Amino acid sequence: MHILIIEDEIGISNFLKQGLEEENFTVSTSNNGLEGLEKTFNNKIDLILLDWMMPRMNGLEVCKAIRAQNNSVPILFLTAKDTVLETIEGLKAGANDYIKKPFSFEELLERIKIHFRENKEISILTLGNIKLNKDLFQVFVNDVEVSLTQREFELLAYLIKNKGKVCTRNAIIEDVWDIHFEYDTGVIDVFMNAIRKKLNLTKDQDLIKTIRGVGYIANDK
Structure with missing residues (x-):
């Protein structure tokens, strides 16, 4: 696994770098945001440790730029900031997690392992004749690529990841839209x-069923 430290x-x-290499990770480093962003785009990076305050581009700007390219690489902020609002700002920018300075290497290592475990098995999702690649932001129906918007992609991925379970409207709004207050789920x-329409899903296929008044459920059929 290749970790980039910015x-x-x-x-x-x-x-x-020394500690992670002793744990058998491949590690690259960058001492400014712009260079770190270039390394992210030019290499296969599996996880990023991202400082918040940096020259040329700060961590928040780097995170937003990475997510703007639909890159889902896990990002962990290393930050001395400790207010709730600043933490929320980082997560909204697309960070997966954060750890406050000063921190122990053992805690950071465990956070890294957790994110690798979470992402190991869910890069490719399938539902019937549909295949979704989260890393490459691609969807295929019978091996023919279909173009979805980012929100459509996120919603489809959520339903497939939870296939076999009823996904309520409230859960979808909270988990996909990241809205945690009363909202029109229509x-x-x-x-x-x-x-x-884009996936040409007919009623006969029933890959994604509407549970009237409740939500949706995806099933292989």
């Missing part, structure tokens, strides 16, 4: 209609 404090960067129907 950290302008050379001492911290070298310490982390917007989900608009996206579901678009997904079914």
Whole structure:
């Protein structure tokens, strides 16, 4: 597994690099945001440790730029910031997790292992004749690629990941839209209609069923 450390404090960067290499990870480093972003785009990176405050581009800007390219690589912020609002800002920018400085190497290592476990088995999702590649942001029906918007892709991935389970409207709004207050869930129907049309899902296939008044369920059939 290839980890990229984007950290302008050379001492911290070298310490982390040595420790992670002793754990048999491949490690690259960058001491500024712009260079780190270039390395992300030019290499196969499996996880990024990203400092918040850096020259040229700060961590928040780097994170947003990575997500703007539909790159789902796990990003863990290394930050001295400790307010709730700043933490939320980082997560909204697309970070998967954060750890506050100073931290123990053992805690960081466990966080890294957790994210590798979470991402190991879910890169390729399948539902009947549908195949979804989360890493490459691609969807295929009978091996023919279909173009979805980002929200359509996220909704389809969520349903497939939870296939066999009823996904309620409230759960979808919270987990896919990241909205945690009362909201008109009718917007989900608009996206579901678009997904079914693009994937040519007929009622006879029943790969994604509507549970009236509740939500949806995906099943292989």
